[in-house]
Amino acid sequence: MTGRLRVAYLLEQPWHRVPGGTAVAAVRTAESLAARDDVALVGITARHGERAADGGPVDPPSSVPLVASRLPRALLYESWHRFSRPRVERLVGDVDLVHASGGAVPATRRPLVATVHDLAWRHHPEAATSRGRRLFEAWLADARNADAVACPSEATRGDLAAAGFDEERLHVVPLGVGGGRILPAGDRDAARGEVAACLRRRGIDGPFVLWVGTVEPRKNLPGLVAAMDRIPGGAAVALVLVGPAGWEADVRRITEPLDDRAVLVGPVSEAVRDAWLEEASVLCLPSLHEGFGLPVLEAMAAGTPVVTSAGTATEEVAGGAALLADPTDPGAIGEALGAVLADADLAGRLAAAGFERVAGFTWSATADATVAVYREAVARWGG
Numbered sequence: 001m002t003g004r005l006r007v008a009y010l011l012e013q014p015w016h017r018v019p020g021g022t023a024v025a026a027v028r029t030a031e032s033l034a035a036r037d038d039v040a041l042v043g044i045t046a047r048h049g050e051r052a053a054d055g056g057p058v059d060p061p062s063s064v065p066l067v068a069s070r071l072p073r074a075l076l077y078e079s080w081h082r083f084s085r086p087r088v089e090r091l092v093g094d095v096d097l098v099h100a101s102g103g104a105v106p107a108t109r110r111p112l113v114a115t116v117h118d119l120a121w122r123h124h125p126e127a128a129t130s131r132g133r134r135l136f137e138a139w140l141a142d143a144r145n146a147d148a149v150a151c152p153s154e155a156t157r158g159d160l161a162a163a164g165f166d167e168e169r170l171h172v173v174p175l176g177v178g179g180g181r182i183l184p185a186g187d188r189d190a191a192r193g194e195v196a197a198c199l200r201r202r203g204i205d206g207p208f209v210l211w212v213g214t215v216e217p218r219k220n221l222p223g224l225v226a227a228m229d230r231i232p233g234g235a236a237v238a239l240v241l242v243g244p245a246g247w248e249a250d251v252r253r254i255t256e257p258l259d260d261r262a263v264l265v266g267p268v269s270e271a272v273r274d275a276w277l278e279e280a281s282v283l284c285l286p287s288l289h290e291g292f293g294l295p296v297l298e299a300m301a302a303g304t305p306v307v308t309s310a311g312t313a314t315e316e317v318a319g320g321a322a323l324l325a326d327p328t329d330p331g332a333i334g335e336a337l338g339a340v341l342a343d344a345d346l347a348g349r350l351a352a353a354g355f356e357r358v359a360g361f362t363w364s365a366t367a368d369a370t371v372a373v374y375r376e377a378v379a380r381w382g383g
Contacts, residue, residue, distance in 0.1 A: 004038050005374055008088045008095045010106055011043035011060055012073060018244050019058040020214040021294045022117050025152070025175050025366075026101040027058050032176075032367035034063040039371060042066075042092050044106060046073035067092045077104040081138050097374050105142035111381035113373055114146035115173075118291025118313070119159040120218050127217035127288070148377035150370065152292040155313035169380075171373045174317075176363035177297040191271035195279050202263050207341050208238040210280035210304075212273060212295040213287075216246035220286045220309075221254050223330050227286070228258055230334025234341060238263055242276050277302035282340045282347070285314055286327045293317050297361050300354030305347045307336045317361075321353035 009030055013023035034041045043066040060066060069076050069091060079085050084107040088098050098108040102115045121128040121136045128136070140163070143149060149165060150173040151157050157170050199205070209228065213219050221241070228239050239258060244267040245251060255262035265276070277283065283299035285308045293314035299306050306322035308314040315324055323340060325332040340347050 004040055005096045005371070005378070006040045006094075007033070007042070007097050007099055007374065008092050008106070008108070008110075009033070009041050009043050009064070009099045010045075010101045010104065011064065011066060012045045012104070013102060014058045014060045015045065015048055015073070018214050018246055020246075021175075021292070022102045023058040024294060025115075025117070025292075027061055028176060028363045029101065029366050029370060030064050031061045032363040033370065034061065036367060036371070039374075042095070044088060044091055045069070046076045047071055077135075080104055080107045081142060083107075097378055099370075099374070100143065100146070104139055105146070111374075111377045112146045113148045113150060113377045114143035115150045115152075116140065116143055116156065116160060116291075117152055118156050118289065119163065120289040120291070122159070122163075123289045124218050146377070147380045148373050150373050153313040153316050155316055156291045171369070171376070173366060173369040173373060174361060175292050175294060175297070176361050176366045177294070177301045177358055178362065187271055188275070191269070191275040192278070194272055195275040198263070198265065199279070202238070202260070204238045204263070206236065206238075207281035208240055208263075209337055209341075210240050210242065210276055210283050210299075211285065212277065212283065212298070213243045213285070214246045215241070215243060215249040215251050217249060218288045219249075220288050220327050221249065221251070223327060223333060224284055224286050225255055225257055225262070226330035227284075227333035227337065228261065230331045230338075231341065232335070232338040234334070234338055237261070237337075237341065240265060240276065240280070242266075242268055242273055274298070274302065277304055280304050282307055282337060284333065284337060285309070286325065286333050287312060287314065288327050290314050296322065297358050300351075300358040303351045303355055305340050305350035306354060307333065307340060318354075319357050321357040322350065 013026045033039045041064050043064045045068045047068050088106045088108045097111045100114040105114055121133050148169050150171050152175050157172050161167050238261045240263040242265045277299050283304050283306050285295050290313045296306055296314050296317050308322050309327040310324035323336040325336040
């Protein structure tokens with residue numbers, strides 16, 4: 001099929017209680033797809049009393065028309081899984097393809113593409129609720145019926161192959177960085193001012209380690225906190241945590257050993273998050289498991305050196321432009337952080353390598369790869 005594709009695209013993620021990197025990926029990919037001439041995108045959502053909150057990095061894209069089901073999310077997801085109803089075609093009319101952009105898989109009789117970001121709950125079942133594991137397994141089972149499956153990394157592709165997915169249907173579609181609203185200079189200055197004011201209030205006038213993400217067990221914050229006391233000569237180095245709380249993660253309790261060296265910022269706007277990334281001495285993302293690891297790219301785009309986990313998708317994303325450490329070894333994490341903080345030349349080399357690395361990761365490239373998967377799915381379904 002070479003003509004324009006009409007695609008129904010799941011865009012429920014901005015309404016999730018804690019929209020994380022998967023919501024950013026769904027929205028940014030949708031925005032880039034909507035800007036193309038060869039795709040006509042319509043978003044599908046559950047019923048909501050109000051739209052997602054404005055001001056964050058995961059507002060629904062204004063460039064994509066949205067059609068809502070009459071069912072609220074929990075019932076819609078359950079109905080799709082158990083009864084294959086309501087079909088997407090009943091919601092939006094005839095389409096060439098349906099894209100389950102992450103999580104639940106909509107019911108359809110048209111070609112289906114499913115995005116699976118990770119299988120973290122299988123690697124670390126203790127890092128997910130029992131209800132969450134049941135949902136993830138149900139969605140994974142539904143994704144097996146897709147004509148093509150997109151995943152953000154070779155690490156996830158390998159996990160899916162090991163889980164029994166048809167390797168011919170697996171396609172790596174890396175995520176991107178940037179996009180979103182172009183902020184006026186005054187808004188960017190205000191965001192930087194907010195960060196500077198926070199640092200002044202906390203008396204931080206030296207280097208600090210930044211962590212960005214949704215607080216949940218697999219992000220390994222206890223390991224990072226333990227590593228802070230293993231930074232050679234780093235007794236006064238602060239740790240700044242930016243992002244919302246997920247589940248079963250009492251951030252104050254986890255960071256208690258650091259006392260006032262821990263700065264708990266919480267959820268922020270995209271502009272303020274970017275300002276923190278620009279100001280940080282080093283970003284540390286020591287996750288036990290990731291499907292991709294957007295904060296690694298975001299830090300590199302900000303010119304900030306990165307320390308992240310060896311043997312995970314973030315090592316793949318970093319591509320040699322970050323220092324790697326065993327995420328289960330706080331001493332190794334602390335040593336890597338200490339090396340960056342103590343050596344300005346090393347920090348500069350990492351920042352330059354990261355900036356060069358990130359140039360290849362754009363949402364436009366993500367859209368290019370996504371459309372290629374669409375056409376593969378349509379061809380497979382038609383054949």
